[in-house]
Amino acid sequence: MPNIIHIETSTSVCSAALSSDGAVQCHFENFEGPSHASLLGVYVEQIMDFSRDKGVKVDAVAVSSGPGSYTGLRIGVSEAKGLCFGLKVPLISVPTLELLACTTMFRNYFEEDVLYCPMIDARRMEVYSAVYDNALNDVVPVGAYVIDEHTFSDLLDNRRIVFSGNGSTKCKDAIKHRNAIFVEGIVPLATDMLALAERAFRNGQFEDVAYFEPFYLKEFIATTPKNKIL
Structure with a gap:
């Protein structure tokens, strides 16, 4: 089994972990807000200290690749x-929505024919989302979706869909369908990246370190703060 450093910063939660022999050896997490710039370097330094103390040679680095913040x-x-x-060492990218879907599957039991719809909060009633089957095949492709009462209604009429992620909370009142299941408390974490990262490592699915970019999905738009009247 490879020894992999995992990094997850796609939402307001910042986390990092080291896995070895298919298990988490150490991990660090902060749920108190977007403090990634000040926290992530500290977490990685602590992981490197741990790996040196335990004689663990790092084989790869995995990062949650988006979409997200x-x-x-x-x-x-x-x-x-x-x-x-x-x-x-090589770089592994883990799609954030696949990570959320996989985490939802592992933490809950649902029948085989359900679909999984992870949602990452965007602006207003928009979310970054996709729909997957239980083998993580795309049923609805990754995209930015504005949610209303008709969203995914064609699928919901025939299949149960499990919604999760921080974007699903605001959609609960809009998607009121008998086949809609909402699971709370699912956030992308470094400790949950193992299965997808190790699969990519076994399959030799590595990124070009020099040219790899996150999957932002939408272009970043900077805004100018309004002048305050003193």
């Missing part, structure tokens, strides 16, 4: 690429 993704990918260059 523009700033968070940029910080996470920059840290991951720096580690790969310094350690001379």
